[in-house]
Amino acid sequence: xxxxxxxxxxxxxxxxxxxxxxxxxxTVIPLLxxxxxGGAFSPVANSDVPVIIYxxxxxxxxxxxxxxxxxxxxxxxxxxxxxxADIEDAMLSGRALGAVIVPDGFGHDLQTQSGAxxxxxxxxxxxxxxxxIMQAASNxxxxxxxxxxxxxxxxxxxxxxxxxxxxxxxxxxDRGLYNPTYGYLYFLFPALLAIFVQQTFLAAxxxxxxxxxxxxxxAPSVRQSFGQVAGRxxxxxxxxxxxxxxxxxxxxxVFAYPLRGSFQLILLVHMPFLLGICGMTLLIAAIFDDxxxxxxxxxxxxxxxxxxxxYAWPEYMMPEAFKAVAIRIWPLYYYANPLRSIIMKxxxxxxxxxYAQGGLWFAAFWLPLGICAYAYKVSLLxxxxx
Amino acid sequence: xxxxxxxxxxxxxxxxxxxxxxxxxGLVPLVVGLALGxxxxxxxxxxxxxxxVNGDKSQFSRDFINYVDETAYFDIAFQADNxxxxxxxxxxxxxxxxxxxxxxxxxxxxxxxxxDILLLYDGSQLAVVSVAKMALSExxxxxxxxxxxxxxxAKLGVMxxxxxxxxxxxxxxYQNMFNPTKSFRYYLLPGMLLAILxxxxxxxxxxxxxxxxxxxxxxxxxxxQNLALWSLLATLGMMLCLGVQLVVFGLPYRGTVLGGVLLxxxxxxxxxxxxxxxxxxxxxRTFAVQLAAILVLPTSVLGGYxxxxxxxxxxxxxxxxxxPYTYLGSDIRSxxxxxxxxxxxxxxxxxxxxxxxxxxxxxxxxxxxxxxxHKPQNSPKEAVL
Numbered sequence: 001x002x003x004x005x006x007x008x009x010x011x012x013x014x015x016x017x018x019x020x021x022x023x024x025x026x027t028v029i030p031l032l033x034x035x036x037x038g039g040a041f042s043p044v045a046n047s048d049v050p051v052i053i054y055x056x057x058x059x060x061x062x063x064x065x066x067x068x069x070x071x072x073x074x075x076x077x078x079x080x081x082x083x084x085a086d087i088e089d090a091m092l093s094g095r096a097l098g099a100v101i102v103p104d105g106f107g108h109d110l111q112t113q114s115g116a117x118x119x120x121x122x123x124x125x126x127x128x129x130x131x132x133i134m135q136a137a138s139n140x141x142x143x144x145x146x147x148x149x150x151x152x153x154x155x156x157x158x159x160x161x162x163x164x165x166x167x168x169x170x171x172x173x174d175r176g177l178y179n180p181t182y183g184y185l186y187f188l189f190p191a192l193l194a195i196f197v198q199q200t201f202l203a204a205x206x207x208x209x210x211x212x213x214x215x216x217x218x219a220p221s222v223r224q225s226f227g228q229v230a231g232r233x234x235x236x237x238x239x240x241x242x243x244x245x246x247x248x249x250x251x252x253x254v255f256a257y258p259l260r261g262s263f264q265l266i267l268l269v270h271m272p273f274l275l276g277i278c279g280m281t282l283l284i285a286a287i288f289d290d291x292x293x294x295x296x297x298x299x300x301x302x303x304x305x306x307x308x309x310x311y312a313w314p315e316y317m318m319p320e321a322f323k324a325v326a327i328r329i330w331p332l333y334y335y336a337n338p339l340r341s342i343i344m345k346x347x348x349x350x351x352x353x354x355y356a357q358g359g360l361w362f363a364a365f366w367l368p369l370g371i372c373a374y375a376y377k378v379s380l381l382x383x384x385x386x
Numbered sequence: 387x388x389x390x391x392x393x394x395x396x397x398x399x400x401x402x403x404x405x406x407x408x409x410x411x412g413l414v415p416l417v418v419g420l421a422l423g424x425x426x427x428x429x430x431x432x433x434x435x436x437x438x439v440n441g442d443k444s445q446f447s448r449d450f451i452n453y454v455d456e457t458a459y460f461d462i463a464f465q466a467d468n469x470x471x472x473x474x475x476x477x478x479x480x481x482x483x484x485x486x487x488x489x490x491x492x493x494x495x496x497x498x499x500x501x502d503i504l505l506l507y508d509g510s511q512l513a514v515v516s517v518a519k520m521a522l523s524e525x526x527x528x529x530x531x532x533x534x535x536x537x538x539x540a541k542l543g544v545m546x547x548x549x550x551x552x553x554x555x556x557x558x559x560y561q562n563m564f565n566p567t568k569s570f571r572y573y574l575l576p577g578m579l580l581a582i583l584x585x586x587x588x589x590x591x592x593x594x595x596x597x598x599x600x601x602x603x604x605x606x607x608x609x610x611q612n613l614a615l616w617s618l619l620a621t622l623g624m625m626l627c628l629g630v631q632l633v634v635f636g637l638p639y640r641g642t643v644l645g646g647v648l649l650x651x652x653x654x655x656x657x658x659x660x661x662x663x664x665x666x667x668x669x670x671r672t673f674a675v676q677l678a679a680i681l682v683l684p685t686s687v688l689g690g691y692x693x694x695x696x697x698x699x700x701x702x703x704x705x706x707x708x709x710p711y712t713y714l715g716s717d718i719r720s721x722x723x724x725x726x727x728x729x730x731x732x733x734x735x736x737x738x739x740x741x742x743x744x745x746x747x748x749x750x751x752x753x754x755x756x757x758x759x760h761k762p763q764n765s766p767k768e769a770v771l
Contacts, residue, residue, distance in 0.1 A: 014669075021673075033684065039699065040688055046697040065556075076696075091563060093730045094720060115551030117559065124562040125723045126716075127516045127573055128694050134560060138523070141558045148555040149534070156542040162498060171502045172526045174519070177476055179509025184693045187512045207672060289395065291672045293406055296589045299679040300410075303582045303686065304418050307425070312574070314431055314482070314514050322425050344510045345477050384392060 022204035026239035027246060030196035034247040037192060038255040041185035046132045050078035052087055052096035059107025065118070068140045069100055074132050091123055098122040098133035110148075128184075178260075178344045185255065190343050191311045193247055194336035195302060197270070201240050201277050202284070202298040208232060209285035209374065210294055217381040226375070233281075237274045244270065248343075261342030265352050269338045272359030275367050276331030282370030286377040301330075311336045327358070331366075334359035410586035411623030418582055419630035422575060427635060429569040431514045437464035437472045437481035437506075442491035450529065454485065459521040472506060482508045483518045495533060513570055520568070564723040572637065574692065576722050577715035579627050581686030584657050584711065585679050587620040591661025592678035596671045598662075602757030606750060613659055613746070620654035621647075628718075641721030645731040649717055652738045656710045657682065659745040666752055682711070691715035713738055 053069060055062050070077045078096060081087045090096035101119040109116035118141065122133040153163035179186045209229065216225045244266075251257040288294035309332040310318055318326070327333040338355035341347035398405050436454070440447050455462040464481055466472040475481040484506030488494075494501040505522055507515045534553040538544045544552050565572050594612050601608050625647070631637035639646070661678040668674035687693065688702065689711035695703050706712045713734040720726055 029680075036684060037687060040702045041693065041698075043697055043699060046694055048696045049694070050696075089730075092720075092724055092726050093733075094716065109551075110555060113548070113551055113555065115554065116556050118556055119559050119561065121561045121563050124565040124568055125573060125719055126694060127568070127570070128692075128697065130562070130568075131516060131520065134520070137558055137560070138527075141556045144556050145554060149553070152538075152552055153542065158541060171500050172530075173502050173504050174507070175504060176507050176509035176515065177473065179512075182507075182509055182512065182515060184512070184697070187510060188693075190510075203676065289399070290402065292593060292675050293402065295672055295675050295679075296406065296410065296586065296593075299585050299589060299676075299683070300414055300582065302585070302683060303578060304422065307422055307578065312513060313426055313570070314511055316435065316482075317428055317431055318425055319427070322421070326425075340510050341477075341479065347477065351478055380391065380395075384395070 022208060022236060023239045025204045026200045026236060027243040030193075030200055030243045030247050031250055033192070033196060034189075034250050035254065038185065038189070038251060038257075041183070041188065042255055045074060045181070046128050047074045048076040049074060049098065049129050049132050050096050051075050051098040051100060051133060052079040052081050052090045053077055054081035054084070054087055054099065054101045056104045057102050057106040061107035061110045061116075062102040065102060065106070065140070065144070066100075068144070069136070072136045072140060075136050087121070091121070096123075097126070097129045100137070113152075186257065186344060189251060189257065190340035191306055191309075191336050193244060193343075194273075194309075194311075194332060194339050195306055196247060197240055197244050197273070197335070198277055198305065198332060199298070199302055200243060201236060201274070202281055202301070203295065204236050204239075205233060205278070205281045206285050206288070206294045206298055207291045208236075209282065210288060210291045213285065213374070213378055213381065214289075216378045217385050222378060222382075233278055237278070240274065241267075241270060259343060260346035265342045265347070265349065266339065268349075268352060268356045269335055269342070269359060272356055272363050273331055273335035275363035276334070276359055279363060279366035279368070279370035280331070282374040283366070286370070286373040305330050305332045306336070309333045309336045311340065328362070331359055331362045334362060406590065407619060410583075410590060411619045412626065414586060415579075415583060415623050415627035416630060419579060419627045420634065422579065423571075423631055423635035423637075426571040426575060429567060429571045431517045431570065432458045433461040434459055434483050434514055434518050435463040435481045436460045436483045436485065436518075437466050437475045438462050438484070439466045439469055439472050439486045441489040442487045444492035446492040446495075447487045450487070451485070454522075454525060457521060457525070459517060469504070469506075476506060476508050479508075482511055482514045483522070485522075498537065517568065517570075564720075571635075572723055573719070575631060576628065576637065576719045577691045578686065579631070580624055580653075580714060580718060581691070581711065583620070583624055583627060584653075584682050584685075584714075586623070587616075587654060587657045588661035588664075588678045588682045589675045590616055590620075591658035592665035592668075592674045593661075593671065594658075595662035595665025596668070596674045597665075599666050599756075601753075602760075603750060603753040604757070606753060609662070609749060609753070610746070613655060613662060617651065617655040617658045620658055621651045624650045624654065628722075637722055639722050640724060641726035642728045642731065645726065645728045645735065646718070646721045648735050649714065649721070649731055649738070652735055652742060653710060653714045655742045656738050656745065659742055659749065660710075663745060663749050663752065666749065666756075685709045685711035686715070689715050691719075710738055710741060 051069065053066055055066050069075060079090055081090065081099070087099045087101070091099060099121040101121070103117060103119065106116045106118070120133065120137040122130045124130045150163055154160060176182050212225065212229055216222045219225055248259065252259050284294060284297065288297065306312065308326045308330065310323070315323070315337065334355045338347065338352045341351055438451055440451060451462060454460050460483065464475055466475060469486050472481070472484040472486060476484055486504035486506065488501055491501045503526070507518055509515060531553055535549045538549055538552050539546070562568060594616055598609060598612060632639055660681065664678040664681065665674045668677055688706055689709050690698070690706055691711070695706050698706070717731055717734050721731065
């Protein structure tokens with residue numbers, strides 16, 4: 001008896017979960033992913049990059065140089081090599097991502113002012129590690145060189161202050177606009193937000209549309225059902241919008257993500273995107289009859305749609321023909337790029353308007369097509385049923 | 387037209403496995419591989435649209451700007467009057483880098499007043515920044531060296547033959563190993579394509595696991611058969627995807643072929659088994675597939691493939707050690723770019739094999755438990771394949 005009651009309770013609980021599942025997908029899942037990825041990318045510096053050192057010289061000067069590398073905050077001198085074979089093995093197996101080789105005679109060359117040489121090898125298969133190692137070697141050698149040059153100039157009779165100015169020579173100042181630390185968190189999150197909106201809408205709306213399609217196959221009249229579909233899609237769109245703003249707030253308050261643009265402009269590109277993605281969802285739901293297979297297809301879209309949107313790979317580098325096709329068959333281009341401009345660069349209306357317009361044109365084509373395809377599929381299923 | 391659609395509808399209904407397998411292991415690898423390979427066939431961001439503010443107008447600064455423009459990396463597309471204008475062009479996305487040369491730059495340089503050159507980068511475009519920063523640093527280093535040679539020659543009377551060793555007492559030679567052209571495509575695509583495919587692998591695994599949920603421990607051979615078959619298909623799908631890059635877009639493959647095949651095969655087994663376990667325990671088919679996909683989707687980011695693990699907090703580094711993708715992504719890129727031998731990739735293959743073994747044992751445990759909880763009702767018709 002009690003077992004039946006428990007089963008009944010479980011059944012009701014499951015039914016309730018099924019009912020609210022799409023709304024959880026649209027609001028809670030993006031928040032969880034925001035917290036997960038935000039935590040991963042929160043440190044803005046790449047530290048502890050493993051580097052192997054091969055000091056062939058063993059002089060005081062070379063030991064001092066090795067000490068500079070050991071003390072450098074972003075490197076981790078993980079190993080000391082005794083031969084080039086050690087270096088090769090460490091770099092091939094991934095134990096070291098860079099190598100500093102101090103050749104024999106380094107100290108002698110430095111003392112006799114005959115130009116000492118240093119070889120730095122960096123694994124350039126990962127750009128972030130490569131640039132960390134190069135930056136470290138450049139800073140260390142630059143500091144050493146400046147100190148030696150200063151001594152030489154002072155020894156040549158030049159007063160310390162002018163000597164210092166000559167040593168500094170050109171002062172190159174780097175400024176990373178909108179992302180001064182070149183942090184991955186700042187760069188990636190606008191794209192992730194766009195992907196969250198896209199994928200959660202697809203995940204929430206497609207199963208509903210497919211199940212509704214099967215129900216409409218048997219229904220005596222479909223007019224009222226189409227009204228219900230429109231109402232439900234609208235509720236998904238609203239929940240998706242809420243999910244987006246929850247994520248933006250979480251980013252801002254939990255990870256101190258600077259928000260520069262206006263929410264109105266975000267909505268300006270968000271609304272056409274929702275219309276466009278709604279059209280694509282209707283089309284996909286018209287093609288698939290199995291919810292699971294449709295889910296599989298939707299999940300596949302995550303990474304390719306991002307890589308084809310002009311976000312990770314710069315838009316100006318996309319082949320024209322590719323871009324022409326990519327922006328006409330999927331709407332993420334009109335959303336991820338302006339979202340980045342608004343959130344990171346405080347873009348104004350004039351910068352965002354072309355994307356909003358493009359998104360509207362996209363929706364103007366694909367939404368009616370999606371509606372027609374869905375309605376056609378319903379009528380086809382009804383015919384097959386008859 | 388409607389006849390064709392109706393025929394396809396019936397065919398899909400009759401042969402769902404065939405249609406989805408062809409789609410996930412054949413069509414998706416082919417289409418995605420071709421599309422992304424074509425999109426990134428230029429390898430690295432070049433001809434970066436750059437804005438210049440030349441407040442100096444000397445021959446030296448003009449030569450410098452021409453020199454930058456002549457490199458493959460930069461295209462001096464705009465001349466702005468001031469920094470604000472340059473920043474506006476970058477904000478609008480028309481320029482992605484900027485060089486600001488101040489007034490009287492050359493005069494101050496000759497006077498030893500250490501003038502500033504300001505380099506601006508659009509920090510919202512990291513792929514471009516990484517290339518632009520490296521290229522401009524190299525240019526500035528050369529320019530600095532030339533300037534210092536003049537100073538040392540003029541002020542210390544150093545002989546030309548000794549100039550270099552005094553200007554640069556320690557000269558650093560940088561050697562870009564394994565990816566000398568700094569190809570962004572080589573850096574991104576090999577692992578990212580497999581990250582796309584692993585989603586399909588885990589979802590099909592979950593679907594098969596769900597369909598076989600009424601087969602318990604005494605039918606464990608059928609589960610192993612399922613895992614073996616779907617892992618084999620997944621391996622072939624990944625090989626097809628990488629093959630497209632190798633054959634059509636010239637992606638190098640310098641490592642051990644045997645190691646690569648073993649890595650893909652054992653990874654396919656690991657991911658398929660992961661999905662299979664999820665499908666065996668989650669009571670609803672679509673939810674099982676969604677859950678399985680959500681388990682592996684974030685690993686393409688958390689596995690340290692693009693954003694290095696060394697840059698993540700310690701707790702994420704510990705989690706990453708438990709993610710199979712951590713061992714696949716960087717290794718498959720390394721196999722493409724480095725002359726790796728079997729011994730270099732073997733530790734990760736062994737780890738993934740151990741991972742798969744633990745998953746299979748876990749599956750056995752689950753089946754024993756479920757078999758004990760439920761009376762076995764399986765019939766031969768329910769056996770999957």
